[in-house]
Amino acid sequence: MESVTDADFDDEVLKSGLPVLVEFTADWCPPCRQLAPVLSAVAEEEAGRIKVVQLDVDTDPRTAARYGVLALPTLMVFRAGEPVASMVGARAKRKLLQELADVL
Template sequence: MSTIDVTTSEFEAEVLNSDKPVIVDFWAEWCGPCRMVGPVLEAISDEHADSVKVVKVNVDDNQEIAAKYGITSIPAVYLFNDGKVQKQSIGAKPKAALEKEFADYLGSE
């Protein structure tokens, strides 16, 4: 399973009502660090598909969601569980750092 793009209209169903934790990548096309984080999250998605779902929200196209969660700096990677933000990571980070931050939700694969 790879990352999926989610719009404002899909956010509730795909993220808030998900039956497993969801890592949300708030990003924009023009953001260089966001493009660096993208492949890292793809790898996490592929390696931990049983434990978490990984989605991407383009903040330019979905400003309502970005505003609702106070996204002022990107890339912003939030982990939602049971419809609530549980953890957040701001800025481009290597895979090992993101896996460590979200380890409680990634399972032991």
């Protein structure tokens, strides 16, 4: 899964031609580690429909602050430069795909 930073967030996420699922994460976050294989599977299965990236809030805190991220993991879907959905916490792949269906 691709990582983004404060420096390239606008280019990689907001200007993307595809909807982008961003995981706001941190190395010390157990639910984030639990969610990693789910996001990798979704990125692979939905390639061409949605781009999946992660942003480490410890090394790149400005973007997390900009979008009011207070809990980890936070998942946000961006379409055409705007956040269109936000979810907090780890979840099963089936549930995540159901939630993404509403915004894709």
